[in-house]
Amino acid sequence: MAIGEIFLGSFFQVLFDKLASMGVDYVQQEGISITLLHKCKGMLEIINAVLDDAEDKQLNGERLAKLWLDDVRDLAYDMEDLLDEVEIEATQAKSKAESSTSRGQVKRKFPFFSRPCSLVSKTKLQEITGKFEEILKKKALLSLKENVVDRSHYTNKRLPSTSLPEPQFFGREKEEAEILKLLTVEAKNANSPLSIVSIVGMGGVGKTALAQWLYNDARVSSCFERRAWVCVSDVFDVLDITKTILRSVTGEPCENKDLNELQVKLKDNLSRKKFLVVLDNVWKVKYGEWTSLLKPFEAGAKGSKIIITTRNNPIVSITRASPYPLKELSLDDCTSLLAHHALGARNFERHRALETIGKKIAEKCRGLPLAVKMLGGLLRNRENPDEWEAILNNKI
Template identity: 55%
Template sequence: MRSEIEDINSRLQEIIKQKHSLSLRENDADHSASFPSQQQRHTTHLPEPCFVGREKEKMEVLRLLTSEEEGINIMNAVPKVIPIIGMGGVGKTALAQQVYHDDRVASYFDVKAWTCVSYDLDVAAITKRILEKITGLSGEGNDLDVLQEKLREHLSGKKFLIVLDDVWTEKYGEWTNLLKPFQARAEGSVIVVTTRNLRVASLAGAPALCLKELPQDACLTLLAYHALGAKNFDGHPHLKSLGEKIVIKCKGLPLAVKTLGGLLRADVNPHEWEAISNSRIWDLPVDRNEILPSLKLSYLHLPSHLKRCFAYCAIFPKDYEIERDELIHWWMAEGLVDGSKGKNLWKTGLLK
């Protein structure tokens, strides 16, 4: 036992040395504290005032919503599910908002409800919010059995649209519990799910609509709207080239465009635009930057072994084109790929 303790102490001392050399800090916060902004995050069904560049995707979602074909769920026990998937800030919620308020949707469904699920899937709280949206009543208590029975009664025989915005959970049991009241439905009922996680879409048992980056011209229109209150640069042509540089920096993320546009709101000084175009996202004011918190949540949600693989990519310089096969070899050499239980290291690396 003494030799084992000495071995542990030796390893701890080595870890402490590495911690100091890497300038790491202790963090005694529990796991839930890593998601403060996510726990309090809410979204609204009201649409964005400037929505551009997603007409094709909107028409596709509308087609899926109003088509009479049922979902592919086992035994057709739950309504058709339409997952909208994409990285943080790419515009999933904005697309869902536009569809939710489309006149064709309003006339097609008997009942509509919108709720933000967020990181922790609290089945009772979500059921209660949906019930309140449908009935217009509050104060239904917190008993899950009572809430789900009431929701089932109000949805029975009705064609409904339910939007579950920002879903994170990968737990199949929680998902099936949430969907229980939706079994008593009329044909044509739909649940729309927005998520960053492809595995959430697989839980839904439906093919996902993958949202790509916004086109450059649409980003430029969005920047002009939030920075200048117009949809073009006709009134300020001297800022257009700087706006194009800023849009390139945003890499097709509407949230990034909106945030940078807000920083430049009603400011037509070319020097300020130049400063934004030359700055890095992480150099922007923390209290006015919605981009990094949104993207950080995706990182915090990763399993610990994937965090190590992601952090390893920091060794590459800015704008370096990473070769997939080369990266997997480096992961393997560093012992970041789990090869236990007879797993093929290469195939495991591909899945990461």
């Protein structure tokens, strides 16, 4: 996964969240056209659906795709600035209204929105809508396709995950404790059926890292007689996934390509055994593929668990998993993570000259640990503030 894709995906999620948080009354009382805002949201969803294909084309050296992604990034900044401006105006209006009420003045029906949205905001929204339309026209010229995930043809792709955890893990204490409880309490319940927990979140937010720590936690491993880790990635191949699980369970090589024989053998090895299977980085799965994969698992003991990590909510519905949404890391945790990867330290206590710049870089990562790790790698063992400033000011 490229750094640019991480940031754009993060940006788009932030924008979707902000748009969702704005109720109809909120928008209308601010004097904003609800129709225009809905139009922007619809166009944003169309652009978001083709980001993967645009990223592929850019990594293949297509200059027009890079320019298109630059335009999308700039538009995302503009949209966020506008939404921030509207929120600030609404907050100021609310504060003034509450202040007037406390002095005994008459409270209006809509005190929070007594001041209409500035002409600047209205003009900006019209400009942004025009930019959206231009970007969509260019999208058609580039023949970008929706929800395309085909990264086999270039080498700059994310490495397959393993079950081994990162040497240092920052934040996530609350999330780890909550999912740990889900795994261990039900695992000890003799009447608990096979259940599925799905860690859901945007790319780069740390789903895999959290799953790795849970998988290797002594309290978790002591609850399960059989464990297996599978990096699923782009293609949900039932045969390959079954072979990987069987190898983990038996500790033996598995070259057999007959799905029936593999599943019968896996069923025998899981029979009456409590197991934990992690399916990491699941991009897409069809219902038929999912039910086929599950067949051997029915023989396992009560309390068995499957953990899925995914960025796609439809997978939660198909697998009937209990969703656990994973949010961004706090700024403090991102700063500590940056110090670890860049300086080999837990904080900036011994590098005060870099602390302010480091916090600004961490803030630009928008709570995404994978982005922090990548930028920390670029700054590895570099202690010249000018080099840190260069990374901070880079358009990425």
